[in-house]
Amino acid sequence: MTIEIIRPADRQAWLAARGQDVTASVAAAVLGAHPYTTPYALWAEKTGRLSPDTEETEAMERGNLMEPVVVAMIRKRFPEWTVTYENDRAYYRDGIRRIGATPDAFIDRADRVGTGNCQIKTASEDAFKEFWLDPDTGDVVPPTWIAVQAITEAQLTGCAWACVALVVITWRGTFQLHIIDVPIHLRLWNRLVAKVEEFWAMVASGEEPEPDWQRDGAVVMDVYRDSMPERRDLTGNTELDMLVHQYDRARVEAASAKAVVEQLRPHIIRALGNAEIGETTNWQISARTAHRSGHFVPASQSRVLRVKPRKDIEHASF
Structure with missing residues (x-):
């Protein structure tokens, strides 16, 4: 696997680099395991039927602004760790498989062999309890799509292990830091690679995935927002x-x-x-x-x- 590292000059260059790949942040969509992106929505974007949403949401803004804060918290809590944080939007891509990722940080720890990929996330207290906290065991478990993102980033950056650094913003305005190890399941990675290959083959063939009618209604309406002066015979349907x-x-x-x-x-x-x-x-x-x-x-x-x-x-x- 040959990895190209792109260091974009600005946000627009970074968005352009990401546009040619299935990126780690939405990779779980091809597995049907992403809460915000479906296979159909991903297809619509990558085929140009739907313009990518490049506007920074409030949640994205919070995440970007909080990254240096989370890094500072990790360094303060674990001074024996070496945290590498460039904040330069370095984009790692497998050009053959067309999978890409923008890692947040890297960590070296005496108790782990090799360098680890660290995915940084923030969540409100309510979101933490609903999506991250196992109600039976009390363990902090990352949602599937975030685990897939961390594994993808680790594979593309050649890291030996992966983790998520989650900061919970409590209702009192305090920050709670959780470091969650994410096992690199090679079976999951291989399945993801196969699904991404199927996805790009579908794009190349001109076919399209079946929409998830519970989630894709607005996307379908956007894809077919323009009408043409023609008539279609649908009597056989x-x-x-x-x-x-x-x-x-x-x-x-x-x-x-x-x-x-x-x-x-x-x-x-x-x-x-x-x-x-x-x-x-x-x-x-x-x-x-x-x-x-x-x-x-x-x-x-x-x-x-x-x-x-x-x-x-x-x-x-x-």
């Missing part, structure tokens, strides 16, 4: 015919439900009068006046109606 029937029925039912909602709403508001909150036998009602500075609010939208079951009622009587 019986499955589509059934889907169109379901869509039409749901559309009619939704319109009917909306009409019922609009009819019932004034009945409830009239019973409530000018009071903001009211209660029935089973329901709590609130209808506060909506205030929108500088905008005219129609009477039909002037009060925001919300209903929810009363918490003090165990069994509703309808």
Whole structure:
């Protein structure tokens, strides 16, 4: 495996380098194990059907700003370790397999043989409890997609071992540092390499993966956002015919439900009068006046109606 190391001059050059590969941060998508990227979304981006989102999100900004802080924490907590942190966006890529990674830091420890790759992550206290903490054992376990990222970075950088340095930002505003070793499972790595090869073969063939209809709806709409003045014969697609029937029925039912909602709403508001909150036998009602500075609010939208079951009622009587 021949690895090329690219040291980009700026962020745009770094993004351009990453654009030609499946990168470590989304590599788990080809395994169907990424929470934010699907195989279809990855395909849409790499084939140019979907422009890559190059804008730095708030979470990305937090991660980038926190990297030097996390490195400083590691050095303070473990002064006997040697931490190498360049912060230069060095990009490591296997040009044949078209897999790439931007490692965060490297660590040398007396208790480990060779240099280790260190992936830096931050999380809120709620996210830590939901995604990182094993509820049965209390162990801190990285999510699968982050483990795949750490393993990919270790393989591309030639590291002997890998870890994740996680800083939890607590509700009190304090920082908790966790160093989590990530075993380098060669079987997982080989499976990833095979899946990436299949992915690029699909891209080259012009085929496309089946969308995950629970997650890819917005991506599909973006891919096919432009229409052309042409007609397509779909009479042989019986499955589509059934889907169109379901869509039409749901559309009619939704319109009917909306009409019922609009009819019932004034009945409830009239019973409530000018009071903001009211209660029935089973329901709590609130209808506060909506205030929108500088905008005219129609009477039909002037009060925001919300209903929810009363918490003090165990069994509703309808």
